[in-house]
Amino acid sequence: xxxxxxxxxxxxxxxxxxxxxxxxxxxxxxxxxxxxxxxxxxxxxxxxxxxxxxxxxxxxxxxxxxxxxxxxxxxxxxxxxxxxxxxxxxxxxxxxxxxxxxxxxxxxxxxxxxxxxxxxxxxxxxxxxxxxxxxxxxxxxxxxxxxxxxxxxxxxxxxxxxxxxxxxxxxxxxxxxxxxxx
Numbered sequence: 226x227x228x229x230x231x232x233x234x235x236x237x238x239x240x241x242x243x244x245x246x247x248x249x250x251x252x253x254x255x256x257x258x259x260x261x262x263x264x265x266x267x268x269x270x271x272x273x274x275x276x277x278x279x280x281x282x283x284x285x286x287x288x289x290x291x292x293x294x295x296x297x298x299x300x301x302x303x304x305x306x307x308x309x310x311x312x313x314x315x316x317x318x319x320x321x322x323x324x325x326x327x328x329x330x331x332x333x334x335x336x337x338x339x340x341x342x343x344x345x346x347x348x349x350x351x352x353x354x355x356x357x358x359x360x361x362x363x364x365x366x367x368x369x370x371x372x373x374x375x376x377x378x379x380x381x382x383x384x385x386x387x388x389x390x391x392x393x394x395x396x397x398x399x400x401x402x403x404x405x406x407x
Contacts, residue, residue: 290340336378
């Protein structure tokens with residue numbers, strides 16, 4: 226959905242955004258909204274879900290992580306994009322309410338975490354926990370504290386296990402993030 230959104234935005238095709246992209250995006254948004262649960266903190270949280278290519282230590286399959294940074298970012302971006310495309314939609318009030326109450330991505334001492342109970346502690350090529358930074362561009366880079374958090378998160382991801390699992394895709398993503406940070 227993000228790639229289609231970028232394509233239609235680049236073309237300046239607002240009709241395609243409303244008529245082709247929005248119906249698909251609305252179906253995905255309904256799925257996310259159905260998953261959200263209000264926590265003891267009053268915020269909306271996601272149940273355990275996968276984060277691309279991240280395994281829990283000692284497991285032979287991808288782990289499930291509550292409030293995965295990846296899915297929180299996708300949910301936040303999707304609702305924001307839907308409101309930009311169709312602010313008068315009958316579901317817009319629900320989208321705004323969800324955005325207002327959506328949990329922030331989990332943070333640890335090394336920066337953004339994979340999920341609420343999972344720091345980045347193993348090298349992996351995918352920067353799923355950083356997807357809100359790049360390519361979704363949800364972060365306010367004018368805020369020095371966010372810039373510091375993002376730099377710390379990026380540096381940590383690249384250094385874990387001396388970056389043994391990083392590949393070409395990792396480096397192009399990292400280059401885009403470093404460029405965004407200047």
